[in-house]
Amino acid sequence: MFIDCAKLEKILKADYKSWGVKFGLTEKGMYILNGTGWMIEADNTKITKEFLGTVIKTCGLAPEKGEFMTYQKGHDPQFETERKPLLWDMTEDTKEALISPIKIMQNDNMMTVVKTPGGARLINDARLAIVNPDKCRENENPPSTFAVHGDWLVSCNDEMAVGICFTSPAYKPELEVLRLLSGVDFYWVETPHYEL
Structure with a gap:
């Protein structure tokens, strides 16, 4: 798993x-x-x-x-x-999401910025860390890349699915950062686990 x-x-x-x-x-x-x-x-x-x-x-x-x-x-x-x-x-109705290297600290929790079709969103790092493709058994299919469905970031294979809800920005500066990231091109990188 x-x-x-x-x-x-x-x-x-x-x-x-x-x-x-x-x-x-x-x-x-x-x-x-x-x-x-x-x-x-x-x-x-x-x-x-x-x-x-x-x-x-x-x-x-x-x-x-x-x-x-x-x-x-x-x-x-x-x-x-x-x-x-x-x-x-x-997962049948999802859009691609890309995990960025950009981090934001919010209420003593580290958040990762995720690029979604609707713009930049925040995901809690502690929750995101539970998904680890390196933990797959030899006979297990690797999980899908992360995808977005509404307020959920979802990854699954044929035996398990994991969903993590996006975190709303708590302060105006965070909201402004996400607005700026959503409106301009910048360098997005998929995590190595999910590169094709």
């Missing part, structure tokens, strides 16, 4: 301590995991023990088929209504 479990554990713990983490298994055998501004959908037959162990270590027992739970520190797990996978449907 193209997930860096050490990076995933960090964002899982942060969300578990604050707003909570939602985790479930559809009747058709698809794990859906999401926190604040990110989502992972993975086929339960292809899931790795490392991935599942990372989630269980932070949240607790994995749900049974058809169960969806919200896990939050200081609260008992709360049952949720069953959800359907969204990210693979999103």
Whole structure:
């Protein structure tokens, strides 16, 4: 699986301590995991023990088929209504996104500027770091390049999809930088993992 479990554990713990983490298994055998501004959908037959162990270590027992739970520190797990996978449907209607080398610090979080068809957008580096094509198994297809669907940056292969929500600029200078980057040509570079 193209997930860096050490990076995933960090964002899982942060969300578990604050707003909570939602985790479930559809009747058709698809794990859906999401926190604040990110989502992972993975086929339960292809899931790795490392991935599942990372989630269980932070949240607790994995749900049974058809169960969806919200896990939050200081609260008992709360049952949720069953959800359907969204990210693979999103990938059918996406536009190309390019990751730039430009960084912006926002509220003590490092953000990367992403070139999208609609202009420059921000993505949280901690969330972006969970996607790591080097973690693919030998028999696994590499993930697609990042693509944009609405407010989501999406990457997937035949067994897993990851979506990361774009971050809105919090301050006027950041908004101005994004406006300027969107209006002029400048040097965009795809990350080495995604170069063809």
